[in-house]
Amino acid sequence: MVPGVTSTLLLDRPQPARTATRSPFTITEVRWAVAATGLFLFGVGLKFAGAAPWTWWVPLLACYVAGGWEPALTGLRALRERTLDVDLLMIVAAVGAAAIGQVVDGGLLIVIFATSGALEAVLTQRTADSVRGLLDLAPQRACLVLPDGGEREVDAEALRIGDEVLVRPGERIGGDGEVVGGSSEVDEASITGEPLPVPKRPGSEVFAGSLNGTGVLRVRVGREPKDSVIARIVALVEQASATKAKTQLFIEKVEQRYSVGVVAVTLTLFALPLLFGAALEPSLLRAMTFMIVASPCALVLATMPPLLAAIANAGKRGVLVKSAVAMEQLGTVDVVAFDKTGTLTEGTPQVVGVVTEQDEDEVLALAAAAEQFSEHPIGRAVVAEARRRNLRLPEARDFQATPGVGVTARVAGRAVAVRRHDSERTTAVEVVVDGRAVAVIELADEIRPSSPAAVREITVLTGQRPVLLTGDNHAAAQRVATAVGIEDVRAGLLPQDKVQAVREMNGNVLFVGDGVNDAPALATAHAGIALGGKGSALTVDTADAVVVGDDLAVVPAVVSLARRARRVVIANLAIAGTFIVVLSAWDLFGTLPLPLGVAGHEGSTVLVALNGMRLLSAGRRSRVR
Known part of the structure; x- marks a missing residue:
């Protein structure tokens, strides 16, 4: 828990x-x-x-x-x-x-x-x-460091401010706090949405529920368990659901x-x-x-058939809309907010360039040979790029990984190191051969091919440009926003910040995201759409609709479909209401024959049902209407 x-x-x-x-x-x-x-x-x-x-x-x-x-x-x-x-x-x-x-x-x-x-x-x-x-995101137990240097396993909820806990490789951190010893890389995707593990060393902030990498960390607890970020995520989801x-x-x-x-x-x-x-x-x-x-039989059918037909139609497009209420909400959105990592982007780093004065393929082969034993996402991206180019990887020995720094190995008799490199616009690693820097490999979280078109169509559909809400740094967020056509960028946001941003927007907000950290915003927004391919289970369950194939092009399509369904519902309600008022008034102030009353009642029921079923055949003639 x-x-x-x-x-x-x-x-x-x-x-x-x-x-x-x-x-x-x-x-x-x-x-x-x-x-x-x-x-x-x-x-x-x-x-x-x-x-x-x-x-x-x-x-x-x-x-x-x-x-x-x-x-x-x-x-x-x-x-x-x-x-x-x-x-x-x-x-x-x-x-x-x-x-x-x-x-x-x-x-x-x-x-x-x-x-x-x-x-x-x-x-x-x-x-x-x-x-x-x-509740499964955070560990139930934590390794408490005793004053005499000993260790004792305790319930994570029993931790107090000032306690120190030991976090071994592969364990989840038991409480929000500050690193006071050791170094490692921590996967914070469930909290901040950052796709790459973040280096942690003394003085770094860590969050309960985030996953430690290969190093050992000693963390001083800085918040009560009930005030941790992950605990607040639970509270936010509960609060939004109640609202x-x-x-x-x-x-x-x-x-x-x-x-x-x-x-x-x-x-x-x-x-x-x-x-x-x-x-x-x-x-x-x-x-x-x-x-x-x-x-109200006709009134019930006035609403449900068109919405259920729209849900079935959305399913053909690869979008699972969970309920008729969700479809109604999608039909009334005014502005759309996108998460970045894993939503507008693929969520995994890829090599986008190799800056070197030497032969590019030769340098990349050396780096990939050194990285081939690494499980780090950057290492996997470098190896994947080398394989994409069909490069032969030389033999590598004496592999060693240093958390937060990089890897070293002897490749074909040469000392090769691949280590972090400062870069303002992209993630980058430096390749060092025999003590001399020979290249910089630039990596980026690649933009989904469907993202720019989805942003354009959403802008036309709602009349407002979408907003980008992300926990990533501003430089990376701005790069993605520029590429897809978004002007309003809000970066460095924790889950509660995203919730506040959604609340401050004017109109009915549709939030589109994929990570656990997006769940509170999805629950708070007027409507939420999750990407189901790589999205977390909580996000998928919290959202009103799920894009099964992670194709953002269907987001404006389903919003357009929901708007059409809403127009049909309004028309059906008018039809059903008219029949009820006219027939009821006839019975109240005149003599309505029972057969005519039944025929009118059933006729209105059939009419609104057939009108709603038209949405089953709504094709792809136009994604934005």
Whole structure:
């Protein structure tokens, strides 16, 4: 677990996506089973419609039971708390429809709500699991250095400011602090997004959860575990998730008022005529007709089919949009913010040049021969470039790696060293042969081929240039920004800085990233897209959508698709709302024949469903619309 973040942060909160711990099934599995069973029974009932009554009434009534027990139970529980929700209203509408012979209408309503409940359970479970996964980033234990020089393994969350811990090669650092002894290179990609290991020596700052390289470090803890960067990432994700959930409060208020209004009018239509001597059957018929035409079945289909169709279409383009809510959010973004490393760039260093007065291939072959035993990303990049050029590597002996400095070896009888070289614009290493510097090999995190076009299309689509948010240094960030066409560059940002930058932007922000350090910004932004090819599990789970193939060209395409889906939703809501208002008013102030009411209700339902399904065939005619 993350130091300073106890299990109560996540596990003591209500988890609606999971059943009790003794159950072998999660609520997600149960809800999908219920939805599938209800859909199957509904299909069976439709298949035998028109045959002997029992052949289709029985499966449809079984569909009511299979798909309706959970929303009915939820509605009854809400009644105990003196609230009325749409779940109960749908069950009442379905039963009312069945009571006057419209069993198919009620069954369709049941199937829709059962499927929606299953989708909600999936999203809830994924969110809870993704936040829990963050707890694995930091070690549970740390090696505490005692005052007498001895060592003792302790819980990482028990560390206090001033404690000194020993971090051996390959271990994760147990707390934020300062290096007071030893030297090494530390992989901080999970915190800062920096693609290359960072040299650490006495005086350097290190972060809990970052991975130590080949050296041994002695670290003095400088922050309480609960205040570490990784612990704050957890808190930020939790806070942002809770903030997003507030959006649902407005929907619940609308549902409550609508449900109460429909029930009140239905009861009035039934009871009032009886008080004036009307017959029971026509009063019940009129009330049930109102319940049918006023039921929000068409409104539900007005929203879900176009959004689900857009989700399916996005899947064909290589983008996994996780929910209808996520698709809606993508359709309302005003400005886009990109991470740099692993998002606009490939995330791995590559050789971009060799500066030498000697034969370039000969110098590169010597450097690659010395680096061939190294596991450092720079070493791998040098060797990869030599192999790309089909160079023969001479024999190398006496290989030695010095953390934060470089490597040395005897190559074909010559002393070869490849070591860090100061450079303002690129990462660079110096090649030294027999004590004389002979070349500088320049490396850079290569820009994705699709990045410049994606930036241009996003600019056209939103009317605003994207923003670059990165934990890397300003020189490297500016180089990438210039190449892809971004003017607003904000570099050297820790996760909380990215969150603050997103919050300060005007409009609905879409954040695109790939690393664990991007998770808080993804959760805070109005919408988030993660690159799934090399992206961390937490980032993929936190984002609203995932680019499966890491092709940034699909980002403007899916935003354009989401905007089209939003326009279809608005049109559908207008259609569905018009039918409901007209038919309800007809029933209230006139005499609406039941067959006409059912036809109007079903007609509006079919109309909005077909309109939404048009998005399934939306092709690639234009990526930006």
